[in-house]
Amino acid sequence: MRGGDDEPPAPVTVGPVASAGDARSTSPLSHRRRLPPAAVICDLDGTLVDSRLDFQAIRAEMGIEGETSVLAALDRLESTDAARCRAILDRHELAGAMRARLFPGVPDFLGAAAALGLKSGLFTRNSRVATATTLRRCGLAFDRVLTREDGPPKPDPWAIHALCREWELRPEQVLVFGDFHYDLAAGRAAGAVTVLVCQDRPHTSVRGHELADFCLASFADHARVSALLRGLSPAPRLPAENGR
């Protein structure tokens, strides 16, 4: 499976995490105030849906060498080449949107969050068109959806800060769910509570797993999902989890 955010992190895009300059916001949960959750903010590809995007194939078609992030590479291209590469990325993303499938337990998870009165947000590095297509096809709805057209992409914490401002919430009241380094780095930099959704992979195999306050094998683990949404510490705790 290749999630839509499953690009290897490019050093140039990690800056906002390091430059946050706020020791509190980059600390594990044990060093932060734990507040009852008031919102969930979720990654899309690889977390809620499997769209089987293959970023190695996309990079190869674009002619991008190495493991550079596609979005970072696009920013550095000359305009003519950038237009060609954006068209390649858009085509792959739309194809991914058309074949996307919900992971088990996702509707129940979002339904439970709504039933508890939690706000819901989606933050993705995908385009607005591909995201809207995926959400429509999979029957998903969120209070707010932020795509790469809306602001700096993950791992920049911009989207989380923007939603917190809009909803008048503290980051500590937000649960960020993601399947990759970018999601967890953004959540940690913002000072939110981060949840790694492993999709039944060993959590240690996921890049950035050390930034997770909690791990979830799957949204089908309803007891664990319910505990997280209620601000409880689910048991048993996995070794990677920093929550207390």
Ligand SMILES: [Mg+2]
């Ligand atoms: Mg992802």
